[in-house]
Amino acid sequence: MSAQPVTTDPEADAAAPPAPADRANALALVPLGLAVLAVLAVTGWIARRAFDRTDEGFYVLSAAHPRDVTADVLEFGYAYHPLLLLARGDLVAYRWLGIATTVAVCGWLAWVVLGTPALLGGRAPWRPALRAGTAVGLGVTGLLSLVSLPSSPSYNTLALQGICLTSGGLVVAATRVGRHAPAGWFVVGVGGWLAFLGKPTSAAVLAGVVVLAWLVVPGRWRLGVWAGGAGVVTAAGVMLLAYRLGPGELVANVRTGLQASRALGGHDDLLRRDPLPDHPGVLLPALALAVAVAVLLLLVRRTSSRPGLVGAAVGTLGLVAVGVAFAVLAAPRWWTDEVGRSVTPFALVVVGGLAGAGLALTLAGQVAAALVRRGRGGLLPGPPGGRWRAARTTAGLTLVLLAVPAAYAFGTNGNLWSAAGRAAVAWLIVLTARLTAAPATLRLAPALVATVLLVPLQVAATGAPYRGTDLRTATVAAPVGSGSVLLTPHQAGQAEAARREAARLGIGPTTRVLDLTGASAGTVYLLGARPVGQAWLIGGYSGSTAAARVVLGHARCALTDALVLVDSSAPRAVPPSVLGVAGLDLARDYEPVGEVPYERGASRRAPAAPDARAVLHRLRHPVSIPGCR
Template sequence: MTGKESPLRDLDWRAASPVLVLVLLLTQVGLYVWMAQRGFEFTDESYYFLNYLYWRDLIGTMSFFGAYFEWPFRMLGQSVPAIRIFSLLLLLASSAFFTREVLGYVSRREGSSRETPWAFMVAGMAASMFYFGHLSTLRAPSYNLLALCSMLLATGLLLRLLERGVLFTNARLTVFCYGLAIGACGLGKASSGVMLVLLHALFFVLANRDWRLRHLIEFLVLSLAGVSLNFVVLQLAHPQWLEELREGMVLVSMDGSHNLLGSVKSFWWKVQALAPTFLAWTLGAGVTVALLARWIIRSRRTALSVLVVALVVGSLFGLINAMDAPNSTTLPGSAKLIWWKIHAFVPTFLAWTLGTGVTVALLAWWIIRSRRTALSALVVALVGGCVLGLIWGPEHWWLPLLGLAVLLLWSFEGLSRKPFRLVRGDLTDFALMALLFALPVAFSFGTNMPLLEHSQMAAVFAITALLLRLLRLARLGILAPPALVVCLAALCLPALVIQLRAATDVHYTYRQLSALGEQSLPVHLGAADNTLRVDAATRETLQSVIGAARAVGLAPGRAILDFTGDGPGLIYALGGRPLGTAWLLGGYPGSQTIAAHVVEKLPAQALRNAWLLSSDNNPRAIKDWQQLLNARLGPDAHELVATVHIRAPYRWGENAPDSLSVQIWKPRVAALAEGK
């Protein structure tokens, strides 16, 4: 630990490291591209497709992501595999820019002119593919992708603007593009956009060095101009967008699936539940690292003793706090509950045990040879345990796990100072780390899913914080080059496992009947006649619905109002045009109210001319849709012309049937026209 920076580009491993990390990234990309033509998702992803094509025709929406992805989708010939690959390219490009700017920002603040080693950029790109982890088979661009890419670009641009000597070439263009990214995030996902602005403002106050009034006004005006351009283009493309947004807010208030206050409370309860175990691990691991790193040069026996004691105490403390007190008062009931608690905790415990076990073994073997080797082994084991926790541990642990790893790696830097002390740059360093760990929460803010689990889609922010710490350790001479290679490669593995699981295990897919790698049967669907590869049950479902619809005269391009509650995929497969809303959500407390509101808002003639889809046994179906239409149009405005029984693409509730009925209703005005 010399405290002197080691120029990475002059080391012998500089050619080998990027190759190894690049191979892992290309493997992920290859798997993703191979699976791009496989799988058809009937709900969320089909909803995205309909939004690209018909976002102007909706009566209400809270997100205008369709406006951003309409032309890419149309220019790609409405190809589903192509737009899925477009998602990947957009994600990789924005994450590469973000990683480069974050690592470059810290280097430039320290007076270094070195470029970010591209092995780190590749590792950051690999980390961005965590986006496909939580909802693994939703691969088409969505409001989530637009929000994430905008947040990556905006944060990278902000860091570029905050570096020393902000008056660089094209600084004004950079500020304008920053505003452009902020505006895109807000129009794609308003809750994330608001949180992003708040977090950036706080970081700006802590990290900005140029407080000249002229500079601040220029920054504000140009960034607002960038934000405004989004709204100007949206106004030109769709003059009624504001009315559509207002109506979207009304629909969301009726929905019952999005409760912002409930989401915040749930997140806070989750934090409270995780805090004891996290603090226990922090205590155990913190004592280990601090004492070992400080004493390793003094006494081998003392160092190993401290290591073993801290690991044992931390592990026991963590296990005790991870297991809640059993509710049962009987001995057999308590024993059974304790067993289930242990069984649930095994993945995380094994990950940490393996990681710390490797630490002990390597240190015991190497501690007498080289202090640097011993510390490098400790870092590798720490990163390895973190990676194993990301792969096999509970999803809600991912953010505390990475936070602990970053905290411990930072302690290596602090303990390398003689004497140990905090320096002026630490405040900005802490602020940057806090920003990177807060951004995943901002990304998921407002979701109707568990926030911590959902935020793993934006894990690239937190993993970049880990990459920053590894780069610092390497430049300080604490981390040996071979150990750095291993760490970078290890950080690519969790995202690779995500792709492998989606290809081989149906339990890691989202609303699919089989793993993507097993879906090989071609099927043609949609107005653009897309060819996708699906499983046998899904192909039979699609072919039977499309065949029945064509037989009764439902041609592509006809307006369809879906009352099945989860029919975006049926509308898209039929090549239909959604009437009023791309997805009339069923199964939520406010679903019936929303259906009544949509029927009331739609023009009567449009309702009379529309084809209808319904179901009498789908648990998400709108139950009283006929009464709603009869009240608006009078009786017998539509006639039942076909009923198809399909395999349920997913289960909604415990008692959901395996087979669903889909009823096709024809407008009588069309039938009368055909009879003349």
């Protein structure tokens, strides 16, 4: 591929800019750094609290025992098991590792894009300090994916990380020379495999985007596609060897999981027109914040040339004041509106919408400027052939980045608009890159606006977290995994009771427990046990019984020594009759041996029953299951 033409930018050149420009950049990075620290502080406060026994129980149980998940299309547990081992089973440390990984991957994507002239309008890569600071700020906006949701990494988290790795690898492969190009392709393969483990639906969209970029972006870089295949084979091979898992076994697990998903229902309508979320208290404050930040960043540039500290810090102090005021005023108002129910979905759309609108205005301005220059040598610098190649490269790679939110959202059962907003980091990165022609301080606007918005969103979400209660009531340390988590006094008592019951019955890391409550995978994790077939046999769907039969039919041999957790009166219970696929009957073959208090699938609309109890059953005698040794 021929070298990308580079034009001169006095504030981004490799040559040292005037001292005022360096000073302006440093001053503009101060409020961004403070906003990043505020986001991480609130994130840390949240990470110490709550444990959702439904979705989060599913996440951590999958990561704790991926080899026991033998019938699921979501194989993310294999990728996150090493993180849980690194955390030594401490749930809070595990959450932080997942958070750090998301920030690092999103920040790396930003670093790559801001160093790619083809995505910077043909200009040179940003100066290292400004580029690194902006990349960190943009990386933190990846935490939009966790707002109001459990802090533990999930299949959605892995999908986002895999998509960002693939996108960054593709940019490197298409724009770098020498050994960097195949290295970029290799990263594409690894990222694609991780995206597949997270969400196969997202991986399918991602594969289509990669193929489209391969067709659109010209150059010899396309010959390195073999390295992408090598990345997939290497990542898959390492996983299979590490877990002593045969390729045929993995295929059978995913195929059975797909059959169970189809039997379950409720996830069939992948392409749909969801209503656009709306909330009157979000859009106007967000727009006002964006305008104020842009104006103050320009003020930083102007005042940075003034002698003395006071004159130079006027714009910076203004940015800090605006950020603090916005967080202080917005958080309590949004919290009273129960952010998880109404504010968060629309706020996520607003973040993506601001990035999209800013990108559209930026591109329109750049096209207008290019048309004005048309009579002076064309829309782009360089010979006609080079201009066409440059345009195709820019368009192809921009398309890849713009498709990230769509790839992330595809396959979700929630609102597609807000799901895409959770991956708005990619749009923010594209907008930041297109602002390269603007004054250096203004380039920080996307990252600064998004991080400032993220702070009150996080604070407000603590009042109405996903399937949980106000996190401020989580004040008692309780055993979860090998460490402790702050829970409400009632939840802490339940966790302690589960730990005592596990000790009394001798339940340990080798014990299997089949959860038929339909809504409490986290109880199995609290008991320190292993799942059977799936980490969460989901109840409450019209096809829940049929899906459970598919799963247990595939994993029936694990029932030869498994305990069964039953709460037949629970609204989402899976009927014990599903044991019939293995020739077992609850009344005939099992006896009750203990009780475990738990919450019956808490949600924002249906609070959990405070005193629900599930009964543990053990086989009365050894059984022989056909086809099992």
